[in-house]
Amino acid sequence: MKKVADDELVQVHTSVNGRSYTFSTEPRVNLADALRYELGLLGTKVGCEHGVCGACTILVDGKSARSCLMLGLQAEGREISTIEGWANGKELNPLQESFRRHHALQCGFCTSGFLATATELLRENPNPTREEVRERISGNLCRCTGYETIVDAICDPEVAAFARDEKNA
């Protein structure tokens, strides 16, 4: 890609939750803000804006990434997955449902980031130990301090069954 000036708008073609989008952005705009303000997908939250809190974690080509530490124009040609794509209409997916059942959220601001991190973990390993879960979510901060219930939700047997089926599918 040729050099673009700092105030130049660049057209970006990307896929979010299986749907194609084209948006325009200046180089300085991070991907979280591009998702929120160019595409109107407000489920990705922006906490610290410098990669520490994990609230803005999404999946890019199936891998977890901090959307505040990517540029909007780095979404070109990528397949992005965000919280808006994980429920089937009003029906929560089993991981989301487990978060609800275990009261794994209070204010909910950190939740989409935790779900992204947990989704990636469960795809690699449908039956993580509590220790493995704790280590993996150490990059996501919950200031309502609900970590015990978050670990409970990720380790729920129904989640494991769903993750095994997904992995075998």
Added chain:
Amino acid sequence: MKFPAFAYARPNTIDEAIALLASEDEARPLAGGQTLLPILALRMSMPSLLVDLNDIEDMKHIIVGDGVVRVGAMVTHAQNLASTEHRKYLPLLSEAVRHVAHEAIRNRGTIGGSLAHADAAAEMPLVVTALDATMIIANEDGGRRVEAKNFFGGHFTTAIESGELLTTIEFPISDHHWAFEEVARRPGDYALVMAAAGLKVNNGIVESARITLGSVADRPLRAPEAESYLTGKAISGEIAVEAAQIATQDLKSHDDIHASANYRRTVVGTLVKRALMRAATEKSA
């Protein structure tokens, strides 16, 4: 904060990247962005141009041959963690990279970015110092090679000059057995202290030892006196404690809000001892 404004380019080749970096005084390469972008968000740096290296395929390879492993600067920590070549030929890198940040950061952050940033509390500078790696740097005159011991100039300072680009890290394949130890406040945090030990043992006697300390100074430190002390000895708990004592006795570490200098010196000594004992019992790769 939001990033300051910058121009942007995403070249496909190293030559194009070098030309772009030379085109403006305040041009900076953008690798994984997991450190540079936070620095921009904190407005600690305001480059005029970011040269994004993510489309340069020549910087993404891991190649084994001629007694060395060449790791492209744009290889991510996640790729290094998953690499079966590294488990076989660079077990110290495999072990240490587990301690680098969190999965989401490892998925994008790169070995070259970490080395060029040169945070003394980061793992990759310690690994290249322990393994006597060579940094391969490209520039408009073709390029040059810099040994790890001459690469770090202090906090956030390296031998890379303006307009240059770290493209490859060349690791000699070591016949030592390696172990890495780290203490951090939480998994994925920067190290409070860390240590690596490498031992080549023949018939129970140490032929060669390498000890490297991290996060106790402005750059990774080798401990040559402790390395010579161990040569010709049989490793035992007492010998390891003595080597750790020699490695740390003259250490002038630093106080910060997380740990005092005294704490750092004491704990890194314990880590040297543990790493030596583990390296002594490690099986061959």
